[in-house]
Amino acid sequence: MTITIAAVEVHKRFGGVLALRDVSISVAEGQVVGLIGPNGSGKSTLLNVMAGVERPTAGRVVLDGKRVDGLPAHRIVERGVAKTHQIPRPFLGMTTEDNVTVAALYGSWKVRDAGAAREQARKVLNLIGLDGQADALAASLTVQTRKRLEFGRAIATGARILLLDEIFAGLSPDELREAIRLFTHVQEEIGFGALVVEHVMPAVLTISEHVVVIEEGRKIAAGTPSEVVRDPNVIEAYLGTEAARAAT
Numbered sequence: 001m002t003i004t005i006a007a008v009e010v011h012k013r014f015g016g017v018l019a020l021r022d023v024s025i026s027v028a029e030g031q032v033v034g035l036i037g038p039n040g041s042g043k044s045t046l047l048n049v050m051a052g053v054e055r056p057t058a059g060r061v062v063l064d065g066k067r068v069d070g071l072p073a074h075r076i077v078e079r080g081v082a083k084t085h086q087i088p089r090p091f092l093g094m095t096t097e098d099n100v101t102v103a104a105l106y107g108s109w110k111v112r113d114a115g116a117a118r119e120q121a122r123k124v125l126n127l128i129g130l131d132g133q134a135d136a137l138a139a140s141l142t143v144q145t146r147k148r149l150e151f152g153r154a155i156a157t158g159a160r161i162l163l164l165d166e167i168f169a170g171l172s173p174d175e176l177r178e179a180i181r182l183f184t185h186v187q188e189e190i191g192f193g194a195l196v197v198e199h200v201m202p203a204v205l206t207i208s209e210h211v212v213v214i215e216e217g218r219k220i221a222a223g224t225p226s227e228v229v230r231d232p233n234v235i236e237a238y239l240g241t242e243a244a245r246a247a248t
């Protein structure tokens with residue numbers, strides 16, 4: 001049976017800031033959904049609410065038909081949903097392989113044997129092309145490689161749905177093409193579902209079958225990639241952002 005995670009009519013308030021206003025979104029195993037929006041529009045907050053890192057102020061998160069908002073993050077990981085951090089947080093004093101091994105021990109596979117976890121970690125490193133850096137200390141990795149490691153750690157938990165926060169940010173055009181190719185290969189290989197957050201549009205539009213756009217905490221559009229790029233609300237949100245950027 002495939003699993004689905006859904007945020008339903010979620011609101012999230014931080015003091016005076018209403019970071020999410022009535023946002024609903026769902027992702028099924030095997031499906032890639034993009035979530036885009038300008039800086040500060042609430043993308044990371046929505047992932048945090050779905051991953052159990054933050055509690056919604058109102059609304060609910062439903063995983064496989066059961067309410068999971070209010071559960072701590074590690075319980076959600078055990079149920080097969082793993083999130084990457086927008087700013088990677090590996091254990092800096094540990095090697096790449098050890099970092100992935102810890103994720104395998106902690107996740108939904110319930111691997112409790114260190115040898116089996118290490119074997120799992122090696123498979124994942126191979127799949128994501130980090131096997132050559134297995135013995136490097138995480139502290140020595142570039143930001144981009146740390147992002148790839150973060151992706152590997154999420155996969156190694158055995159997650160059937162990944163919540164990915166800007167894993168493609170800051171790449172050159174060549175690196176981006178390579179990262180998209182790798183992502184698609186790994187996704188087809190494992191068949192996980194993914195909610196992919198980016199504020200760079202091209203990557204998301206290429207890999208997603210469905211795209212949701214938020215602005216200032218509100219869902220302003222949803223549809224196929226070609227539908228959302230033609231949506232007047234989306235064009236205005238993005239042109240507005242670009243114009244504001246150009247003016248600063």
Ligand SMILES: Nc1ncnc2c1ncn2[C@@H]1O[C@H](COP(=O)(O)OP(=O)(O)OP(=O)(O)O)[C@@H](O)[C@H]1O
Binds near residue numbers: 039040086
């Ligand atoms: N822990 C927090 N405490 C207070 N305010 C927060 C917190 N987390 C997020 N916010 C606020 O909520 C709003 C949404 O932030 P969020 O990080 O979700 O945006 P984002 O779309 O991920 O932005 P970016 O593209 O810059 O990563 C912002 O106004 C932000 O300042």
Ligand SMILES: [Mg+2]
Binds near residue numbers: 044086
């Ligand atoms: Mg963010």
